[in-house]
Each structure stands twice: as structure tokens, then as C-alpha cells.
Amino acid sequence: MSQAAATGAPRVLATTTGTHARILGIGAYRPRRLVPNSEVVDAIDSSDEWIQQRSGIRTRRFAEPDESVQMMSVAAAREALAHARIDARQIDAVVVATVSHLMQTPAIAPAIATELGCEEPAAFDISAACAGFSHGVTLAADMVRGGSARHVLVIGVERLTDILDATDRGTAFIFADGAGAAVVGPSEVPAIGPVVWGSDGEQFDLIRQREDWRDVMASPTPITPHLTMQGAAVFRWASFTMAKIGLQALDRAGITVDDLDCFVPHQANMRITDAMARAMKLPDSVRIARDVADQGNTSAASVPLALARLYEDGDARSGDVALLIAFGAGLAYAAQVVVLP
Numbered sequence: 302m303s304q305a306a307a308t309g310a311p312r313v314l315a316t317t318t319g320t321h322a323r324i325l326g327i328g329a330y331r332p333r334r335l336v337p338n339s340e341v342v343d344a345i346d347s348s349d350e351w352i353q354q355r356s357g358i359r360t361r362r363f364a365e366p367d368e369s370v371q372m373m374s375v376a377a378a379r380e381a382l383a384h385a386r387i388d389a390r391q392i393d394a395v396v397v398a399t400v401s402h403l404m405q406t407p408a409i410a411p412a413i414a415t416e417l418g419c420e421e422p423a424a425f426d427i428s429a430a431c432a433g434f435s436h437g438v439t440l441a442a443d444m445v446r447g448g449s450a451r452h453v454l455v456i457g458v459e460r461l462t463d464i465l466d467a468t469d470r471g472t473a474f475i476f477a478d479g480a481g482a483a484v485v486g487p488s489e490v491p492a493i494g495p496v497v498w499g500s501d502g503e504q505f506d507l508i509r510q511r512e513d514w515r516d517v518m519a520s521p522t523p524i525t526p527h528l529t530m531q532g533a534a535v536f537r538w539a540s541f542t543m544a545k546i547g548l549q550a551l552d553r554a555g556i557t558v559d560d561l562d563c564f565v566p567h568q569a570n571m572r573i574t575d576a577m578a579r580a581m582k583l584p585d586s587v588r589i590a591r592d593v594a595d596q597g598n599t600s601a602a603s604v605p606l607a608l609a610r611l612y613e614d615g616d617a618r619s620g621d622v623a624l625l626i627a628f629g630a631g632l633a634y635a636a637q638v639v640v641l642p
């Protein structure tokens with residue numbers, strides 16, 4: 302037995318920092334090709350009017366062949382690094398939230414980090430679907446506060462068109478492609494509030510890959526596994542439950558809706574955003590992200606893309622207090638209050 306153990310002293314040293322965390326920069330990449338409702342309606346026997354009424358979506362963006370998960374991630378990350386005024390070599394960890402990197406292993410994060418010029422950071426992917434970016438920000442903040450990384454790059458990226466069935470009426474008009482990124486680093490004051498997060502595996506089947514890989518491999522005829530969603534059930538869950546989660550995140554950050562400048566919910570459906578804003582009784586002064594109208598639902602990319610759009614439209618400013626809330630397959634959710642960079 303070592304002398305330390307014999308005396309009851311700790312046998313290993315722990316990391317402590319005493320620092321807080323903040324988002325230092327935001328970046329976005331929107332695929333070039335704009336796809337109006339008129340382009341998707343025929344295959345699903347729908348109409349522009351129905352899609353706009355039920356979801357608020359007018360157009361979305363679909364990635365072209367060169368706009369890969371890696372390419373879009375690198376572009377969004379470069380913008381976030383520039384906004385944060387951080388060099389890629391200062392990044393200690395890269396966390397990529399995605400469900401559409403179509404290789405079981407390795408994760409895409411190390412390839413992205415290398416292309417960016419990061420110097421051997423920790424780099425890994427996380428799978429929390431539409432809630433992925435908010436999970437990544439939570440991990441990043443805890444890494445900075447806990448001392449395992451000083452600067453963390455969080456990326457939310459999807460190329461959902463690769464796993465969409467263009468004839469599926471429940472998904473083909475909703476989901477789309479894109480990437481968003483944030484740099485999280487140290488702060489002298491708290492600027493990322495406590496997370497409220499969780500999951501409900503009872504509802505595991507509501508949004509899922511239709512056929513798992515064993516079914517695909519066992520099938521005598523080739524099949525492509527597609528994304529499927531029981532939209533109405535997800536709609537009810539999101540509309541009734543997520544407002545409560547948002548209010549809990551405000552409460553845990555020690556603020557009320559009156560202290561809020563911006564509300565950035567996952568861009569699932571304009572009606573869900575409106576229902577949440579009503580249930581939370583957000584004052585008219587709160588600027589609400591409504592990126593879904595032009596961008597569709599980009600899953601893990603939707604919150605950072607929506608936040609970037611608020612900046613582009615002059616509706617978000619440095620120092621603003623924003624509530625981020627993301628939810629989706631799992632079912633999984635995460636919400637936190639942040640001070641904007």
C-alpha cells in the first residue's frame with residue numbers, strides 16, 4: 302500500500318478550475334440549394350398551403366454532393382472560431398452532434414478537427430438527435446468548468462436528405478440539411494446556466510431509423526434505412542412538455558421571462574414554437590427564432606442555425622440573455638440559458 306493510501310490522503314490529483322463558461326462564438330453553414338415546398342409536394346401528395354399551415358415551412362435547404370457532413374461542419378466551425386477570435390490550435394476538444402454521419406465508426410469529429418488545423422484535441426460524436434447541440438453545449442460548459450478542456454468546439458450538423466424517404470408524408474417536407482457551431486470557453490462570470498435535460502425511452506419509437514442495421518443486412522433485397530416519425534404524438538409531447546422544461550431552465554438560472562432577450566427553440570414546427578411561447582407567457586419584447594420557415598428542421602443543426610439567423614437579422618446582440626431548448630428522438634431534450642457572445 303502506498304504511503305498516500307496508508308495516511309488516507311488522496312491517491313490521485315483532481316482537476317479544479319473555479320472558472321465559469323460561456324459561448325464565445327457562433328457559426329453557421331446553410332447549403333446552397335434552396336428547395337421550395339413546390340419541389341417536395343408531388344411525391345407526398347401534399348400542397349404548399351398544407352405544409353405552411355401545419356408546419357410554417359416555406360423552403361428548406363438540401364445539400365449537394367460536395368456539401369458533406371465534414372464540409373458543412375468545417376465551414377460552420379471556421380465562422381464560429383472567427384467570431385470567437387480563437388485559433389483552431391487553441392481548441393482542446395471537438396464535440397460533434399449528428400445522426401447523419403453515415404459511418405458506424407470512426408466518429409467524424411477527428412477528421413473535422415484535423416481539417417480545421419486543431420492540434421490533437423479530444424474529438425468525438427454524440428447522438429442525441431435534435432437535442433444534440435444543446436447536449437454538446439452542456440458537455441462543453443462542464444468540460445471548461447471541470448478543467449478537462451479550455452476551449453471546446455461544439456458542432457451540430459445534419460445531412461438528413463441522405464436518410465429521408467422522399468415519399469414519406471410525415472418527414473419528407475420537414476427535415477433538411479445544414480451545420481451550426483459554437484466555441485465554448487472560460488468566463489469570469491457565469492454565462493451558461495444550469496441545464497435541464499432528460500429523456501423518455503417509453504417513446505423510443507416515435508422518431509427512429511425505420512430498419513435497424515441487422516434488418517438491412519438480413520434483407521434478401523437491398524433496403525435503405527430511413528428516418529420515420531409519428532409526428533402527431535411528437536407534436537403533443539413537444540407542445541405540452543417543453544414549455545415546462547424551458548421555465549425550469551429559467552428558474553435554475555435565477556431569471557424570469559422578463560429577463561429574457563431571445564428565445565431559440567429547436568426549429569421543429571412553427572406551431573410548436575408558438576405553443577411554447579404562449580405557454581411560457583413570453584413578453585412581446587422577447588425575440589423568437591423562426592428559422593424553420595426558410596430552413597426546415599435540421600435536427601442537431603437547428604438551434605445554432607436559428608441563433609445565427611437572429612444575429613444576421615439584427616435580433617440578437619452581444620450580452621443578450623437567450624433561452625435555448627432542443628428536443629427530439631429518444632425522446633431526449635435539453636434546455637439552458639446562455640449569455641450571447
Ligand code: UT7
Nearest residue numbers: 345346347351355356431470532533535536539569570629
Ligand atoms: O425534430 C424532432 C421533433 N419533431 C417534431 O417536433 C415534429 C412534430 N410534429 C409535427 O410537426 C407535425 O405532427 C407534422 C407537421 C409532422 C404533421 O402535422 P399534423 O398536424 O400533426 O398532421 P397529422 O399527422 O395529424 O395529419 C393530419 C391530416 C391527416 O388527414 P386526416 O386524417 O385528418 O384526413 C393526414 O393524412 O393531414 C394529413 N397529412 C398530410 N396532408 C398533406 C399528413 N401528412 C400530410 C402531408 N400533406 N405531408
